[in-house]
Amino acid sequence: MSKIHVTTTVNGDPVEFLADPRETLLDCLRDHLGLTGSKEGCGTGDCGACSVTLDDRLVCSCLVLGVEAEGRRVDTIEGMADADGLHPLQRKFIEHAALQCGFCTPGLLVAAKALLVQNPDPTEEEVRYGLAGNLCRCTGYDKIVRAVMDAAAEMRQEAA
Structure with missing residues (x-):
């Protein structure tokens, strides 16, 4: 199966990655972008360990496909603190x-x-x-x- 090119914004930064069409957003964040703060606890959206926001909407990233991030904004725990310190x-x-x-x-x-x-x-x-x-x-x-x-x-x- 061929990979799909995804262009998105993660924690305010434009990013691009290649995703398998069946790959979750959680896997894309962790494996392609090195953002390992979000965790996979259940893989079924029941535990919330993988919570991120997608266009300001809270989602379980284990239930969202990585390709669904195309043209959208993703915010993870890594983007929570800023230059002034902890949130x-x-x-x-x-x-x-x-x-x-x-x-x-x-x-x-x-x-x-x-x-x-x-x-x-x-x-x-x-x-x-x-x-x-x-x-x-x-x-x-x-x-x-x-x-x-x-x-x-x-x-x-x-x-x-």
Whole structure:
């Protein structure tokens, strides 16, 4: 089967790669672009470890074909921090000890950022609902929810 040339934007940078038509976006990100922050936990879209945004929409990259990224914008955990340092969500995850083994953390951070873009002032219930597609087997969710709520408050204050 012949490869398909894909031109897309990943974390703000234009990129090109050749993808097998059946290859997932997750595999393309990891294998062709060296972006290994997104993890494959289940391969069925149930765990959220591979969460990225595609044109600002949260998706499980294990369920999206790499060729579907053609002409679109993909944002991964690698694009979350900037030249000024860690994103507030990343800092708050550290401050609240909202991670242990770290396998789920990139997906949770991407999902939390997508939530806060859509809803900068979420209730605890909205945070829990917004992160429901992301599974964590070792931390539990209370510290994660607290970190997201704290980051949301800080981001609102900075925006004011």
